[in-house]
Amino acid sequence: MLSTSSFLLVxxxxxxxxxxxxxxxxxxxxxxxxxxxxxxxxxxxxRFYASEAxxxxxxxxxxxxxxxxHQAIYKNTEVHQVNLAATSGDMGVLANHVPTIEQLKAxxxxxxxxxxxxxxxxxxxxxxxxxxDSTLNINAVEAFELDQFSPEAVRAGLAEAQKASATGSxxxxxxxxxxxxxxxxxxxxxxx
Amino acid sequence: xxxxxxxxxxxxxxxxxxxxxxVRNSLKDDVRTAAQRRDAxxxxxxxxxxxxxGEQKFIVPxxxx
Numbered sequence: 001m002l003s004t005s006s007f008l009l010v011x012x013x014x015x016x017x018x019x020x021x022x023x024x025x026x027x028x029x030x031x032x033x034x035x036x037x038x039x040x041x042x043x044x045x046x047r048f049y050a051s052e053a054x055x056x057x058x059x060x061x062x063x064x065x066x067x068x069x070h071q072a073i074y075k076n077t078e079v080h081q082v083n084l085a086a087t088s089g090d091m092g093v094l095a096n097h098v099p100t101i102e103q104l105k106a107x108x109x110x111x112x113x114x115x116x117x118x119x120x121x122x123x124x125x126x127x128x129x130x131x132x133d134s135t136l137n138i139n140a141v142e143a144f145e146l147d148q149f150s151p152e153a154v155r156a157g158l159a160e161a162q163k164a165s166a167t168g169s170x171x172x173x174x175x176x177x178x179x180x181x182x183x184x185x186x187x188x189x190x191x192x
Numbered sequence: 193x194x195x196x197x198x199x200x201x202x203x204x205x206x207x208x209x210x211x212x213x214x215v216r217n218s219l220k221d222d223v224r225t226a227a228q229r230r231d232a233x234x235x236x237x238x239x240x241x242x243x244x245x246g247e248q249k250f251i252v253p254x255x256x257x
Contacts, residue, residue, distance in 0.1 A: 174200030182214040
């Protein structure tokens with residue numbers, strides 16, 4: 001543990017003062033890379049606020065690209081904040097957020113375009129890439145605004161999926177359970 | 193912490209497909225028809241010989257909705 005943390009310290013020194021990286025020999029770089037990989041796991045648990053992200057050349061506005069295979073809903077548009085339902089937990093993304101890649105659950109992506117306009121989309125799942133330059137890329141398979149869903153269809157789908165999750169092979173049951181999760185998330189999103 | 197669907201042998205692509213289908217199913221009628229048309233995929237092949245297309249054959253026929 002002690003050695004890992006001392007490597008970490010060295011890594012941060014190298015990151016903050018860029019020229020020093022070039023003084024490092026190959027073998028030192030290898031050690032650093034290895035300790036960085038080792039450090040990734042415990043660090044992943046830590047959550048930061050956007051304001052705690054290291055200030056760099058990043059702009060002060062979040063730029064959102066939100067795409068589904070057949071349509072670009074936002075294309076490099078400046079927005080205030082985006083709230084995501086990631087598999088690791090719900091999160092809000094502002095400008096200068098710590099760069100990360102998050103897997104999205106079937107759930108709501110809330111886009112706060114400015115102080116007065118907020119749009120809510122239900123995505124079937126996908127990935128969000130938060131880049132160091134304050135750009136956010138969201139890729140989803142399907143995404144629709146909440147008013148495009150029919151509560152009756154959700155209810156019928158949920159009942160059918162629940163019935164299906166009790167019978168059939170293990171794989172069929174697992175598939176039906178995925179559906180149940182999606183319909184439950186939709187129900188929650190629509191009743192909110 | 194593997195997902196239950198992963199241990200049941202379902203790949204991520206399959207998972208994404210199942211989620212997307214459930215979402216399309218939940219749409220209002222007018223948007224749903226257009227969305228479900230996107231889900232129907234087929235794979236058709238034709239062998240070209242001497243600059244002419246041979247017989248076209250479905251490897252994966254599109255699902256009838």
